[in-house]
Amino acid sequence: MKFKKAMAIGLAAAMTLSLAACGGSKDKEEKTSDSKTSDKKSDYSVAMITDTGGINDQSFNQSAWEGLQELSEETGADVNYIESKQASDFVTNLERLGDSGATLLWGIGYACADAVLEAADSNPDLQYAVVDNSYEETPDNVTGVMFRAQEPSFMVGYVAGKTTESNKVGFVGGISSGLIDQFQYGYEAGVQYAAKELGKEIEVSVQYAESFSDAAKGKAIASKMYSDGCDVVYHAAGGSGTGVIEAAKEAGKWVIGVDRDQAYLAPDNVLTSALKLVGKAVKEVSMEAMDGEEIGGQTLTFGLEEECVGISEEHKNMPEGVYEATLEIGEKIKSGEIEVPSTKDEYEAFITK
Template sequence: MKKVIALLMTTMIMGTMAGCGSSGNKTTDKGTTGDNKEFKVAMVTDTGGVNDQSFNQSSWEGLQNFEKNNAGGKVSYLESKQESDYATNLDKAVDAGNKVVWGIGFAMSDAITKAAKANPDVSYAIVDNSYGDDTPANVTGVMFNAQEPSFMVGYAAAKTTKTGKVGFVGGIKSGIIDQFQYGYQAGVQYASKELGKDITVDVQYAESFSDASKGKAIANKMFSSGCDIVFHAAGGVGVGVIEAAKEANKFAIGVDRDQAYLAPDNVLTSALKLASVAVENVSKEAMTGNKIGGKTYTYGLKENAVGIPTENKNMDPAVYKATMEVQDKIKAGTIVPPYNEQTYNDFLKK
């Protein structure tokens, strides 16, 4: 009788997860429901949503790859519409029996800390955040050297611009977005010195990761003021930036994923930050029984988790070749892209 009750309770919990449409829950079913060999992993998005065309979507692709490539893997996501959803969704993920619960984005750092403390037997992981020496034993941080691909696209932008003026649109100011901004600006200045001319960078923030209309408005203003290339690191806001580039017949530079599909004739390239690679790898580590908690994984060019796409139809082949040479110098340590204002200023002095 106890087994029957337990089975009914498990079914009810799974039904709640599948049926709670307001949270945007999604599972992929391999027909193994109830199998004790299942290893369940869930992710909770930030307010950008799972279809942000950016790092939430890339993270979900990583979980789907994990399920596809590991027998017994079972994945799902819960979508946060607002910050107050974080704690609720993290609790739902635990109630559903997930072994690893991912929080996507640095904005979830506090919610992950509280959830981890309340559920010491559950492994948590977070994209784009490191707790350093204070990392809880059941929490894993995942960081990226986003300044590396940002430097590369800045270099390519400077080599491509006809007006000598390019732009950067950030989402919300933070240490994470600083990597993109200052890496990009440094790449522009590095190429500017090679070319022997001044190239300026217009920087603006949208104070959002989801307001595409605001991204479009900012980019339109940049294009009308002389920028002919705008790079965004702004999640869903960047969709508006790319739309503005398409309408103005200028270039946008995508982020996180290869975003050329959003405007095939108007995306110069993209600064790849493959959250999918990290999410899949760390989830697999946990599934195989390796200890993942209490530390931070960092992914960069050397781990093949950042870079630019191999196909960039709108980029001059000579510019692509030069950009690949810059990539080699970054890998070799000859060029060390800055990741914040201080390291950027130091970079300029050198």
């Protein structure tokens, strides 16, 4: 196995909450075309279901699908997806994918956790994987894929702290959960690390949209933060985050993207993006399954060390020297010199050191 294996048992309870609903009354199924063919693997099929943010959420659903498309181009594997709208049809969507002939089925988002277990129990000959979830007891035909999202969040928090002129920055989350805590507290810790370096106090305003698909709500929250004095806002809100970016454009302020490089959405306003390379992990885990490796019965965890998280290379909007300093912060995280908090308790301990 190429990647580090780690069971995230402590997060298991939180993982049962809903990051975003998977399933829907209106489904969309697509297959890639013009793939490079491979006689050895062209009969292998990988499929995924999205959450409510949809396949074009400019975030982790889109990244996952791009990863599968790359897999198809490189191996000839057949790939497809069902775009989900509501949680109620999630199990049905997984069954549909299984009936379509898929060998490996992905659930994108930990809201899929229970549905994946149910489908895996009903179809022991199929392999399942779920993003952003780990189980206390993982079935042999299920793989959990987790990310240390607190690591890139710390890095972009450091950027925010080094950039703010108002000494007030914001964080907009989707739905509060143990998973999103990684983003929030990693970010807050990075801000305070920068504040300590600069010898000043920086306030962090935090609010949740209670949705990963409500762009209007995300925009309203961010607009209020900007009007209240925040000049940098980081979002970990899926589709709701596109509204945060729109608010930054209208306010002429800075915004920090998430999951993938979101600079293209607002080139003059996106300061940087915290990368969570879901597509890379989905592609690599799928390829290992295709190669016959035993991926089931475990959780695979990805972070800076595995080069599956980080910050975007684009840094034209950063103050001089901040990008390079942030990369050094990343090296300190990898070496263990900086232990990034992922929970409230860990954060409070971090800032009192």
